[in-house]
Amino acid sequence: MTSLPVVNQPPHRCGALLDHLSRRMRLRSESVLAPLGLRPRHLIALTVLRDLGGSSQQDLAKILEMDGTNVVGLLNDLETENLIERRRSPVDRRRHVVELTDVGVKLLVRAEFALAAVEDEVLRGLSDEQRETLYELLHQATSKTEAEACTEAVTRPTC
Amino acid sequence: MTSLPVVNQPPHRCGALLDHLSRRMRLRSESVLAPLGLRPRHLIALTVLRDLGGSSQQDLAKILEMDGTNVVGLLNDLETENLIERRRSPVDRRRHVVELTDVGVKLLVRAEFALAAVEDEVLRGLSDEQRETLYELLHQATSKTEAEACTEAVTRPTC
């Protein structure tokens, strides 16, 4: 009875590392996006809107995990720059349907190009294959629990 | 010449997902840590200090990727609660040597126990094996580029 039983060790805690890497990515992204007049927050919103092909402000708030009141200001910024459009929903006039404009789509492409360089730098400790694995794990971790956040049906996997 | 050459596709962008998951982890962590009188920031500082076995404030700022001025306030909080100690370095009296107290070590253990539950919830979309892979990728990504951030030699891999 001297040998210990084989047990499943609990996985390491990822929280601190996640915070750390995310922080670095955000810091670097800020300086790259500033010349385009965007903040990281703006870019994430634009990306989500393109992937969804439009959204109500409330759903957007849930997806971004932001307070709805702050989404208002965020969209005000983007609307001032003609990057998004707010239209009243015809089926429920309380709602706004938020969509990218052509200008928004084009700026988003430019921003993504700039951000690719940032990722190359921040994630240069990983091989391309490892980066792909990281992407898949992050995607799976975020999308699995997303259904609870979105009350309205959003069909795209990006949610 | 109709068949396309096999090329390495560029890896997906991880930035948005990283931000998203990190955000969720932080939001959940806040509510769990609040009863202990801690904020996520405090916990990360305590964890780093334990792993390093002590640090100057400047090195701590580099490791946490925080501005040095904000580290002052952070350590003030922790010192008020007797979780850390600041001592003048005998070799360079400009510096403080920051170390955990016994109280700090004990509270850190309690906090980590609470945070384990948060990780289980936030990462429940991943299997234990996938979580371990995620940890290793995050660890590798952060530690590879850490040498540049820390001018002073810090021997522990946690840096």
Next chain:
DNA sequence: TATTGTTATACTCTATAACTATA
């Protein structure tokens, strides 16, 4: 009455500049 979006506001987080004490 409940929901969507909005405004006003307070609180936290973060960064910049000026100061002190040591080197």
Next chain:
DNA sequence: TATAGTTATAGAGTATAACAATA
């Protein structure tokens, strides 16, 4: 002169409460 830490402060991020329009 340069560095470690501190203070004061301004800006950005975030959350809460009250309100208008609509359901």
